Amino acid sequence: MEQVLLLNITYEPLRVINWKKAITLLMLRKVEVLEEYGREIHSVSFAIKLPSVIRLLNLVKRPKDPIKFSRQNIYSRDKYRCQYCGKQFPSEELTYDHVKPKYRGGKTRWTNIVTCCIGCNRKKGGHTPREAGMKLVRKPTRPTWLPALKITIGFKQVPQSWRDYLYWNVELIE
8 A cells, every 4th residue: 555755844754654654643643644645544433535745743853873883884885895995896795894903902983994895804804904005995984974864765656745845865766
């Protein structure tokens, strides 16, 4: 059945939810309906048009640091390129590397982890890049993009009613 676009009170897209969750939020008076589908759902005592876009009536605050430290976000930050040889790889051919090895006090954080191909990871071993005779393509930093604000909608056709609420930071894949 239909999916529903959930917006924050600020009209910022938050996520896509199923229609049952949308009806529950509506009955609890936590949302307002901005757009509807042409279909109706019926109960014994009432009928209601199926919501297409709903907006929360209370603000959902974003965490101060919405950038989750994860393998996928490390690969994304480094654009799936080994930070030693500079070649791009599919994720299954990548790993991550501690620039300053852990056994030497290197921490697992944005500024010490880089995307690395398996070959370069073996070559570097437990050394620093300098000791291994390797150079970093780019110094690792905390990303500035906000993946928590990015929604990827994987539908063949995005409902027309959503288009006014989707901003440039929403990726539509077909």
